[in-house]
């Protein structure tokens with residue numbers, strides 16, 4: 709069995725220096741996270757606020773924590789003081805709360821808008837129109853303590869490569885459209901690709917992949 713450090717090294721060599729690897733550590737113990745940390749890894753993703761906060765308290769302070777799961781408005785306050793990037797912004801209500809808590813914490817919070825690209829009912833996210841509308845509101849200055857860095861999406865869980873590819877390309881097109889509409893902004897992050905589909909996501913222009921089981925083993 710390969711170690712956490714070996715897995716990270718292998719994936720890093722596949723993705724090259726310009727793509728960020730977020731190690732998804734949900735359900736994994738602080739000890740397992742430290743294995744990656746001591747191998748030099750700093751970006752970790754969690755999908756539940758409570759678990760994220762508990763781990764952040766125990767683990768080294770230079771870890772960059774990514775919130776990748778559905779975020780409830782009433783939980784934003786727990787992560788606002790330290791979160792590195794929120795990938796899962798899927799409503800104006802949530803954005804409003806992030807603005808409020810970021811101001812309170814006296815910082816700017818980096819966010820991604822989560823876009824629904826799959827054909828599965830269970831996945832959260834904005835449609836294209838809602839996404840463009842929220843981006844417009846952000847650039848009109850309604851959320852001064854929020855910095856939009858890009859988009860996040862999850863493809864359908866299928867082994868049909870072409871379907872996954874067309875979903876990722878859809879997100880890439882939307883990302884490019886935003887970058888064209890709003891040049892001179894910090895839109896530099898396209899978070900797409902997980903253990904099962906990150907090679908496809910990379911071909912489609914991903915700049916950030918979120919990988920759990922291929923690093924830590926399956927749950």
Ligand SMILES: *Cc1c(COP(=O)(O)O)cnc(C)c1O
Nearest residue numbers: 732755776902903918919920921
């Ligand atoms: C769990 C999770 C991942 C990682 O999934 P793996 O298949 O284990 O790589 C990526 N993104 C989100 C939003 C997740 O919840």
